[in-house]
Amino acid sequence: MKAWLIALALALLPAMAAAAPVRMTIAPTATGVRITYDLPAPVRSFATRMAGADSPPAGTHIAAVEAGLTYSRGRIEAATPFRRATLLIAPDDGEVDSIYPLLSRVEGRGFVLFAPYVTPAGPLAARVATGGGRSRALGRDEAAGGYVLVGVTPGARGAVRGLAGTTLPPALERRLFDRAGALLAFYTRRLGRRPPATPILVVNYVNTPAGPSRWMFRGDVTPNGIVFLRFNATPQQLAEPQSTRRYTSFLAHELFHLWNRRTGMHAITEAWLHEGSAEYFAWLATDALWPGEVDLGRNLARAAAACGLFLADRALASLPEGEAMQMRYHCGPVAQWAADAGVRAASGGRRTGFDLWAGLLRGGRGGYSVAAFLAATRAQAPATAPFIAGLAESGVHWDALAPALNAAGARVEARPATQATLAFLATRAIARATCDDFWGAGTDENGPFFSAPPCGLPGQFAHVARVDALEPKTDIGAYEAYVRGVCARGGELSAVIRAENGESRRSLRCTQPLPQPIPDFHIVRALPPNPVSPPGRSSP
Numbered sequence: 001m002k003a004w005l006i007a008l009a010l011a012l013l014p015a016m017a018a019a020a021p022v023r024m025t026i027a028p029t030a031t032g033v034r035i036t037y038d039l040p041a042p043v044r045s046f047a048t049r050m051a052g053a054d055s056p057p058a059g060t061h062i063a064a065v066e067a068g069l070t071y072s073r074g075r076i077e078a079a080t081p082f083r084r085a086t087l088l089i090a091p092d093d094g095e096v097d098s099i100y101p102l103l104s105r106v107e108g109r110g111f112v113l114f115a116p117y118v119t120p121a122g123p124l125a126a127r128v129a130t131g132g133g134r135s136r137a138l139g140r141d142e143a144a145g146g147y148v149l150v151g152v153t154p155g156a157r158g159a160v161r162g163l164a165g166t167t168l169p170p171a172l173e174r175r176l177f178d179r180a181g182a183l184l185a186f187y188t189r190r191l192g193r194r195p196p197a198t199p200i201l202v203v204n205y206v207n208t209p210a211g212p213s214r215w216m217f218r219g220d221v222t223p224n225g226i227v228f229l230r231f232n233a234t235p236q237q238l239a240e241p242q243s244t245r246r247y248t249s250f251l252a253h254e255l256f257h258l259w260n261r262r263t264g265m266h267a268i269t270e271a272w273l274h275e276g277s278a279e280y281f282a283w284l285a286t287d288a289l290w291p292g293e294v295d296l297g298r299n300l301a302r303a304a305a306a307c308g309l310f311l312a313d314r315a316l317a318s319l320p321e322g323e324a325m326q327m328r329y330h331c332g333p334v335a336q337w338a339a340d341a342g343v344r345a346a347s348g349g350r351r352t353g354f355d356l357w358a359g360l361l362r363g364g365r366g367g368y369s370v371a372a373f374l375a376a377t378r379a380q381a382p383a384t385a386p387f388i389a390g391l392a393e394s395g396v397h398w399d400a401l402a403p404a405l406n407a408a409g410a411r412v413e414a415r416p417a418t419q420a421t422l423a424f425l426a427t428r429a430i431a432r433a434t435c436d437d438f439w440g441a442g443t444d445e446n447g448p449f450f451s452a453p454p455c456g457l458p459g460q461f462a463h464v465a466r467v468d469a470l471e472p473k474t475d476i477g478a479y480e481a482y483v484r485g486v487c488a489r490g491g492e493l494s495a496v497i498r499a500e501n502g503e504s505r506r507s508l509r510c511t512q513p514l515p516q517p518i519p520d521f522h523i524v525r526a527l528p529p530n531p532v533s534p535p536g537r538s539s540p
Helices: 001-020 139-143 170-191 236-241 241-260 270-287 296-311 321-345 352-363 370-380 386-393 400-405 419-435 475-488
Strands: 024-029 033-047 061-064 070-072 075-090 102-105 110-114 125-131 132-138 148-149 155-157 161-162 202-208 216-220 227-232 411-415 441-444 447-451 462-465 492-499 502-509 520-525
Touching: 001 492, 024 110, 024 148, 061 070, 061 475, 070 161, 070 296, 125 139, 125 148, 148 202, 148 227, 155 475, 161 170, 170 241, 170 352, 216 241, 216 492, 241 352, 270 321, 270 352, 270 370, 270 492, 296 321, 296 400, 296 419, 296 520, 321 352, 321 370, 321 386, 321 400, 386 400, 386 441, 400 411, 419 441, 419 447, 419 462, 419 475, 419 492, 419 502, 462 475, 475 492
Parallel strands: 024 125, 161 202, 202 227
Antiparallel strands: 024 033, 033 075, 061 075, 070 075, 102 110, 110 148, 125 132, 155 161, 216 227, 411 520, 441 447, 447 462, 462 492, 492 502
């Protein structure tokens, strides 16, 4: 009997080991983070979630410490079984504030770790250092939820707990932490609930020039309530008035995600709902609390113009993932604007878009869907719901936007398309016929241009100098009309392209008809008047 019990125990050992937790210890070092895994049974290979499709960038420094262990793309391996493995993680060379998996030093002594990529699957018993020789337990849900502070504990910063990077300019630090409380109180009041997680605001600054390849602002909000804001800019760029005016609306955008962050996996083509609502309601919150810091009409006009240029008459649901990622910040606010105006009109000013979202979020954090949003607009915003449905699913009709908003009590004029719009449509067609790829187009003193790199041309931009007998920069209207006619019949044209290495003549066939140009929306009053607002101003 005794031998039988021993045999049974040996047979059950692998299953028992698989059910036992991995003990994980996370602590800071002088240059990064040390992670130690104590395993329940000897193995030759051990994988973290970084072994999956999402892995840190090539420049990130991750190395196994113990002799005989090797690390590659989330997997630790050895020729002989091991029960302990230690990783040292240091910031990447190319972008020290990358989220995969380590973020820049905060408070001069701690780090922000993106925990989902270093957490193993299965049972877990983890501890993370909090500074001063102390540590705390780290639960599976928190570790899977996003950022974890290592070696530092956030302190009370007004209405939030928070940390600031050691290089953050003091004026920017004061503005962000001072205004976070007012924004949280505003959203709590308008949405009728507190944020599901107590927010921890972590702000960092890297003194590197912002530009086309490095955006000035970047924010992330994780389910465990950490709001991480990063600024890439020179001190001169940070001091520019246009940048200064955007600080608050950027903060307001990220804080709104504490409420509307979606749970589960969703198609990229639905990102406009998540990001668009955060963008639009951030504008409203900023306008309500600090009047004059945002121009709601200008922001909406720009969003509609950008959405119309790239989306044309398609629906957001039909976009490929790359385009859907680009359109979420442009088309999303337009949908929320239309919904907000429609709700205000249908309720006689008693309800707003905030009330619509309060209903969407009432059923549980992050469980809303595009279908639920469209159903809510049909019920609560009948004047603008058909336009929203077209934008989202069936194909947008831009000529219907101004009439729908005006019927809801806004004042929007749909003027003829601008010269810039006409030039963009024609030049995009030329670019696509030239190289089957397209990054962007515009107009300057030398005429219409498109991005040169996708076409293998030297320099940043290539100009369209001539199209058959036309010189585009002298008559944009004629240029657009001519290209439109050729593309409508799938015809050929001859174009002279001017790049850094000189001019070249190309015979091109245009295979895609040009969409109708989007109107130039002039917004007199973005939203219906609210009876409780001061004269001449609509309350958010």
